[in-house]
Amino acid sequence: MLRLDGKVAFISGAGSVGDGWGNGKATATLLARQGASIYGTDIRLDAAEETRGIIRQDGGICEVQACDMTNSAAVSATIDDCLAKFGRIDILVNNVGGSAPGTAVSMSEDLWDTQMAHNLKTLFLACKHVLPHMERQGDGRIVNLASIAALRMSAERPHVAYSTAKLGIVAFSKSTAIAYAAKGIRCNTVIPGLMNTPLVEHRLAKTIAGGNLAALVAKRDAAVPVGRMGTAWDVAHAVLFLVSDEGHYITGTEIIVDGGMSAAGMS
Numbered sequence: 001m002l003r004l005d006g007k008v009a010f011i012s013g014a015g016s017v018g019d020g021w022g023n024g025k026a027t028a029t030l031l032a033r034q035g036a037s038i039y040g041t042d043i044r045l046d047a048a049e050e051t052r053g054i055i056r057q058d059g060g061i062c063e064v065q066a067c068d069m070t071n072s073a074a075v076s077a078t079i080d081d082c083l084a085k086f087g088r089i090d091i092l093v094n095n096v097g098g099s100a101p102g103t104a105v106s107m108s109e110d111l112w113d114t115q116m117a118h119n120l121k122t123l124f125l126a127c128k129h130v131l132p133h134m135e136r137q138g139d140g141r142i143v144n145l146a147s148i149a150a151l152r153m154s155a156e157r158p159h160v161a162y163s164t165a166k167l168g169i170v171a172f173s174k175s176t177a178i179a180y181a182a183k184g185i186r187c188n189t190v191i192p193g194l195m196n197t198p199l200v201e202h203r204l205a206k207t208i209a210g211g212n213l214a215a216l217v218a219k220r221d222a223a224v225p226v227g228r229m230g231t232a233w234d235v236a237h238a239v240l241f242l243v244s245d246e247g248h249y250i251t252g253t254e255i256i257v258d259g260g261m262s263a264a265g266m267s
């Protein structure tokens with residue numbers, strides 16, 4: 001079940017911002033354990049190399065490359081390098097993304113542009129350069145990472161650009177899925193809720209909790225109907241199902257991995 005032997009997976013943001021498991025790192029490791037060869041990119045080579053070390057220690061196959069996924073020339077060259085090393089790309093996981101707070105008034109124009117590039121242009125560029133290869137293969141599986149911020153808005157902490165971009169990813173995935181459905185290429189979105197990834201300690205504890213990590217973790221846990229944040233592995237397992245042969249009839253849709261948050265509505 002859910003084996004990926006012989007498949008090549010290109011994963012963007014395959015490192016993690018801090019110690020522990022980010023969504024891209026866990027996804028790369030899980031897909032490798034299921035038999036896929038991994039080609040991981042990250043803007044920070046050391047972060048991608050850490051993931052490569054874990055996968056190789058497990059006996060898996062992984063190559064990594066530093067790449068700023070907002071840069072078209074760099075993305076194109078990196079995809080060429082993946083094809084030179086592995087000869088094909090069966091799976092594309094667009095994981096790069098991140099939030100910045102602000103409303104239309106408080107957010108600077110530069111930050112809006114940066115958020116759009118970080119959260120939307122990255123997957124546009126990856127798809128632009130990978131889809132022709134998948135089309136030639138007659139097979140491809142793409143998963144884009146959105147966020148609960150696309151579905152639930154906060155008056156306390158608005159993220160106008162992040163929410164807009166992440167909801168845009170849902171539309172991007174559907175549009176791509178329908179354009180390529182008859183060509184054997186599937187495209188879906190995973191929508192994580194509040195996940196306890198290194199981002200929480202590395203960035204959020206400092207920016208929104210005055211350094212009080214324990215209080216932030218307790219607050220995030222309490223906001224989820226099941227009583228705790230998810231982990232990067234919860235995201236990785238949803239990605240695995242969508243890119244697997246078992247998920248062959250699923251395209252143009254979303255899996256929400258949020259412990260019930262979106263179903264619970266506003267609180």
Ligand SMILES: NC(=O)c1ccc[n+]([C@@H]2O[C@H](COP(=O)([O-])OP(=O)(O)OC[C@H]3O[C@@H](n4cnc5c(N)ncnc54)[C@H](O)[C@@H]3O)[C@@H](O)[C@H]2O)c1
Pocket residue numbers: 012013014015016017018021022023024041042043044047067068069070095096097098099118122145146147148191192193194195196197198199232
């Ligand atoms: N952590 C959460 O609670 C959460 C919730 C909802 C959605 N998400 C989404 O999941 C995805 C991953 O989140 P995470 O918390 O695991 O993040 P993370 O920051 O730990 O990992 C992302 C990796 O991407 C890399 N990166 C950043 N900019 C890049 C660029 N331009 N090109 C290439 N690599 C780049 C970073 O160096 C980092 O290693 C994001 O799209 C995020 O929006 C996360």
